[in-house]
Amino acid sequence: MKMRELAYFLKQLDASENLEANGKTILENMLLTLSTESGDGRHNDVKGELSGVFHAVTGANRRFKTGQIADLKAEGLDVYNTLLSGMGVEARLGPSDRDYQEISSILA
Numbered sequence: 001m002k003m004r005e006l007a008y009f010l011k012q013l014d015a016s017e018n019l020e021a022n023g024k025t026i027l028e029n030m031l032l033t034l035s036t037e038s039g040d041g042r043h044n045d046v047k048g049e050l051s052g053v054f055h056a057v058t059g060a061n062r063r064f065k066t067g068q069i070a071d072l073k074a075e076g077l078d079v080y081n082t083l084l085s086g087m088g089v090e091a092r093l094g095p096s097d098r099d100y101q102e103i104s105s106i107l108a
Contacts, residue, residue, distance in 0.1 A: 024061060031060040031087050055079075060087060062108050074103050082106060 012018065013027035020029055035055040059066045063086045072079060077094040082103040084091070092100055 022061070027058065029061045030058060031063070031083060032058045033083065057083065057106070059108070063087065064106055065108050070105060072103055072105065074101065078103055079106070 010027060013030070014025045016025070018026050020026060022029070033055060035053060057064055057066065064083070077098070078101045081092050081094070081100055083106075084093070085102065086107055
């Protein structure tokens, strides 16, 4: 039932009656991430914390690469902050004294 509801919601976001000013649907313009915590259990190792964790990311009007499988070998905070940066958000997640490492391989 949950997947059916998610599919319905995504279909509504992609409907032609929901076009934005640039002629694209809400879904085409937005950043949407879907993920699972079903990784390989290395949450105590920041270099491997995303290993085996599924993430699906929309292209956000061609800001991000899609249609590929990528093993980023990066910390979760850097991945999420790269997504935020790609959307023009200046704020960062995590401690303010932490160095931010952009993951350019996910940027289009």
